[in-house]
Amino acid sequence: MTATLTVTPLRLGPLQVDPPVVLAPMAGVTNAAFRQLCAEQGAGLYVCEMITSRGVVERDEKTLAMLVFADVEAVRSVQLYGVDPYYVGEAVKVLAGDYGVAHVDLNFGCPVPKVTRKGGGAALPYKRGLLERILRSAVTAAEPFGIPVTMKTRKGIDDHVLTYLDAGRIAEDAGCAAIALHGRTAAQHYSGSADWGSIARLKEHVGIPVLGNGDIWEAADAARMLEHTGADGVVIGRGCLGRPWLFRDLAAVFAGRTPPPLPTLGEVTAMMRRHAELLAELMGEERGLRDMRKHMAWYLKGFVAGQQVRASLGMVSTLSELDRLLAELDPDQPYPVAELGTPRGRQGSPRAVALPAGWLDDANGAPHDLADAEIGISGG
Structure with a gap:
């Protein structure tokens, strides 16, 4: 800056x-x-x-x-x-x-x-x-x-x-x-x-x-x-x-x-543990750890972790199991600097946007019936 x-x-x-x-x-x-x-x-x-x-x-x-x-x-x-x-x-x-x-x-x-x-x-x-x-x-x-x-x-x-x-x-x-x-x-x-x-x-x-x-x-x-x-x-x-x-x-x-300096793998695993703990408090241990699974690959992106440990973390269901798996990782491993500045999460590719029939005919006209678009279920 x-x-x-x-x-x-x-x-x-x-x-x-x-x-x-x-x-x-x-x-x-x-x-x-x-x-x-x-x-x-x-x-x-x-x-x-x-x-x-x-x-x-x-x-x-x-x-x-x-x-x-x-x-x-x-x-x-x-x-x-x-x-x-x-x-x-x-x-x-x-x-x-x-x-x-x-x-x-x-x-x-x-x-x-x-x-x-x-x-x-x-x-x-x-x-x-x-x-x-x-x-x-x-x-x-x-x-x-x-x-x-x-x-x-x-x-x-x-x-x-x-x-x-x-x-x-x-x-x-x-x-x-x-x-x-x-x-x-x-x-x-x-x-x-x-x-x-x-x-x-x-x-x-x-x-x-x-x-x-x-x-x-x-x-x-x-x-x-x-x-x-x-x-x-x-x-x-x-x-x-x-x-x-x-x-x-x-x-x-x-x-x-x-x-601050980039975190070591040990500092990242401490963050993972804290995240899992908060999810368990919010949802209960079983549901919270299930929710945690999708975050594992994001946390470990670029680190050397081993295929078996990664697979097991993707199926973790208890805090004690998480502790055991995280203990298998090298806490002194430095942050993978090659990952800095690179996209994370979903990316996909461009695609035509799905629109209601005739949607673009008139920007100022009365909108179509949007009853179906007024969805009642939250969360995306």
């Missing part, structure tokens, strides 16, 4: 986020245990897994079970999915009034076909009128509670149908506290490179804070993004998979300090 870059706290209505770092909601990952693990590494805003507005309003059991927060979460933050202004507004009231949620983020960036083919996620901002009604409903519902509403989106449906600049203007006019932009289109999914130039253009286009998302694998990447785009903060997604200490490094770099 150059000496000319000054990182200031992010203001979201009455909230101050310092450093200006936000953990992106990730389905099956950012539960209360993972959020606590990240929060123990460094300050920031840690967002719950995406939940659906209809699930909240209809008191869906699975949805409400996800509204669990760790003691370290001074600010309860939830990302909400919805396509119906009524459901979104009512869900905000429930979250703020019944669950003490202090920040609501609205998801308009999901590229998954089962969502976009029904007009939801990254497809919805094309319908500018509907986007505005949803945002105004959420902001109006949040006002009596004094909580900020933000939105997250992508550049657009594909390179020919870009929506992010209109979305930014609409978000600002509706009273949103900030907008986060993933510098990819829905057609890209998670492939290729994020276009940080689009984040810079959005920053020039709106008067509310802009958060940049995409291809932040190391703390130095976040500093470069802020320098390149002028963004007010960063959103961290796949870069922290198996690397919750990224938030420690971000806190250091944004404060002008040198990040």
Whole structure:
């Protein structure tokens, strides 16, 4: 980070986020245990897994079970999915009034076909009128509670149908506290490179804070993004998979300090053990360890661990079994520097975006019947 870059706290209505770092909601990952693990590494805003507005309003059991927060979460933050202004507004009231949620983020960036083919996620901002009604409903519902509403989106449906600049203007006019932009289109999914130039253009286009998302694998990447785009903060997604200490490094770099040394395998296994312990406390040992299995490959990426140990860790079911397997690893093994700056998690390849028939005929016209897109089950 150059000496000319000054990182200031992010203001979201009455909230101050310092450093200006936000953990992106990730389905099956950012539960209360993972959020606590990240929060123990460094300050920031840690967002719950995406939940659906209809699930909240209809008191869906699975949805409400996800509204669990760790003691370290001074600010309860939830990302909400919805396509119906009524459901979104009512869900905000429930979250703020019944669950003490202090920040609501609205998801308009999901590229998954089962969502976009029904007009939801990254497809919805094309319908500018509907986007505005949803945002105004959420902001109006949040006002009596004094909580900020933000939105997250992508550049657009594909390179020919870009929506992010209109979305930014609409978000600002509706009273949103900030907008986060993933510098990819829905057609890209998670492939290729994020276009940080689009984040810079959005920053020039709106008067509310802009958060940049995409291809932040190391703390130095976040500093470069802020320098390149002028963004007010960063959103961290796949870069922290198996690397919750990224938030420690971000806190250091944004404060002008040198990040701590890379962890040895012994320090990584201690983090794995802490993660498993938190999951066991949240879900019970059997279910928690089952949930932990998907994190194993992310933690051990690039380390020499042995095929049999890796396979056994992928089937672990108790804390004692985990302890035995982790003890077989060399604690002094240095961090694999070849992994630095490389993509983590899902990547895939570009693909045509599934949309409702006639969706692109008129951006200003009345939207199609989106009843099927108003899914009631949360978690992505």
